[in-house]
Amino acid sequence: MTLRSTPILGLCLLAILFVSSYLAAIPVSAQKPGADKPAADNKPDDAAVERARKTVRILDEVYKNAVVLITDKYVNTEDDFAAGSAVVLLFENVSKTGNQHVRLLDVTGEPYEPDNVAKDAFEKEAVKKIKGGATFIDEVVKKDNGQYELRAMTNVPVVMKKCILCHDHYADAEKKGQNIGAISYRILIE
Numbered sequence: 202m203t204l205r206s207t208p209i210l211g212l213c214l215l216a217i218l219f220v221s222s223y224l225a226a227i228p229v230s231a232q233k234p235g236a237d238k239p240a241a242d243n244k245p246d247d248a249a250v251e252r253a254r255k256t257v258r259i260l261d262e263v264y265k266n267a268v269v270l271i272t273d274k275y276v277n278t279e280d281d282f283a284a285g286s287a288v289v290l291l292f293e294n295v296s297k298t299g300n301q302h303v304r305l306l307d308v309t310g311e312p313y314e315p316d317n318v319a320k321d322a323f324e325k326e327a328v329k330k331i332k333g334g335a336t337f338i339d340e341v342v343k344k345d346n347g348q349y350e351l352r353a354m355t356n357v358p359v360v361m362k363k364c365i366l367c368h369d370h371y372a373d374a375e376k377k378g379q380n381i382g383a384i385s386y387r388i389l390i391e
């Protein structure tokens with residue numbers, strides 16, 4: 202380093218010192234736009250929502266196969282323990298774990314049990330769509346505690362003639378291939 206360049210270097214250092222002390226005096230929030238806003242929302246990304254959808258589809262496959270299997274192998278008369286009753290009980294129990302909330306619903310307007318109907322805004326809207334022929338409806342919702350969950354509903358058609366054994370009014374729906382029920386899911390998006 203030559204003697205002539207030393208003052209220039211000194212000036213540069215001074216300038217850097219001046220600018221950095223000036224920046225340090227400015228609150229961080231003013232330097233970074235948006236930094237003074239509340240902490241970022243933990244809104245799930247698309248991949249997480251897709252994982253939740255896949256979980257619903259896998260559960261749906263298991264539950265529907267169970268209903269058909271029980272009806273096929275164990276239900277022969279109106280007095281037998283219905284797959285619908287078994288599933289309602291199963292759904293109540295698995296919902297207690299908190300990992301999933303599942304309900305079996307009627308979409309015909311004539312439920313066997315008055316409790317098996319759409320209860321909140323999501324379910325009421327989704328039931329209309331299931332009645333119209335939809336097979337899968339979902340919505341991402343933010344819970345009061347800030348966590349996000351997937352609300353989903355899948356269709357239940359009259360899968361076999363035996364269903365009419367107890368639900369007389371399914372006969373017409375069966376001919377037309379219409380949905381008579383739905384399964385309503387709520388699972389956490391992680």
Ligand code: HEC
Pocket residue numbers: 268269272276278279280281282283284285286289305306307311312313314315317357358359360361363364365366367368381382383
């Ligand atoms: C042995 C009689 C019986 C048969 C057969 C039967 N169900 Fe049910 N189903 C019931 C009863 C009883 C309930 C009410 C269960 C409860 O809430 O505890 C029910 C409830 C339901 C519900 C919920 C809405 C409502 O009406 O309360 C759906 C949807 C349903 N069944 C669909 C089916 C399908 C699809 C089949 C054929 C695979 C079928 N059921 C076969 C007796 C039967």
